Amino acid sequence: MQAGFGTRRGNAAETWRRKVARRLIAAEEKLCLRLSRELHDDLGQMLASVALELHTIRMESQDMDQRLTRAAMLVDQLSAKVHDAAWSLRPADLDHAGLRASVEDLATMLCSQLDIPCDMDLAALSYILIPESALTVYRVAQEALTNIGKHARPSRVSVTAHVHDHRLRLTIEDDGLGFDGHVAPGSHHLGLAGVRERLASIGGELSIETAKGKGTTIYADVPLMD
Structure with missing residues (x-):
């Protein structure tokens, strides 16, 4: 008892x-x-x-x-x-164009600036999410892609989204410098802590796979609407 x-x-x-x-x-x-x-x-x-x-x-x-x-x-x-x-x-495109187009624009802009290829498969972002979840997924993409542009020095970037077990997963991967995932994050990774908290508030999760010289992969899982 x-x-x-x-x-x-x-x-x-x-x-x-x-x-x-x-x-x-x-x-x-x-x-x-x-x-x-x-x-x-x-x-x-x-x-x-x-x-x-x-x-x-x-x-x-x-x-x-x-x-x-x-x-x-x-x-x-x-x-x-x-x-x-x-x-x-507050990205105006998110309200007008929707989540999929907004994340595609972020990825396209980054890869154009870095002059590198970008693999995208974001059809799953067309699923209807509550506004709070859509904004959180956008912030994840914004933070991750900004960090890639500033620190990763990649030769390619991949941004994909899939649905499994009634959850949406956004995956952002680069083959850049990476970092030591076993030590406390540096100042340029602190934004990920805020993203993690945002995801937790809506029942989502953030996980990171990275190593020095091995690139970084970020997974953001968000529950779909019932």
Whole structure:
């Protein structure tokens, strides 16, 4: 009886912990969505107007041409950074194009930047997930691909998704530098800890296979809707 009571109490505590974690993540994403919209709609539009004015003045002025050219260039660069920041806070494509297209865009962009081949099989991402799960899977892909671009130096990348036993598995693999999976992660892997917590909050799991010089494979498992 005591063991059974302890198990029930432990299960209740774990359920409560997951519920709190999900609420915190939902609140964080709601804030990110608001900030993203403000960056894109307000600041982005203002920067676009300033850039247009500078380009117009530059075309009409010969005396200040060099300074105006530099100012216009800086505004264009700032506009691009605002766009990137808004997109990172809350990817608009996820709401409009869906999870599959959004992850495909991430992988295509990375492999294009690195000029390497990318194997993709993401048809399983067309399965209907609750918004929270879809966003979590996207964040996994975003974090893993960002780390690959910054640190892995791969010659190829593979991004696939499959469904088995009523669970969706996203697999991201590279043949790059890898790292020692038996030691505490470095600062550039700390984002994976946040991803792991996000997955746990929705009943998912993250596992990593890696070794120095042997590349890295990341598995993210997410339960499907009943």
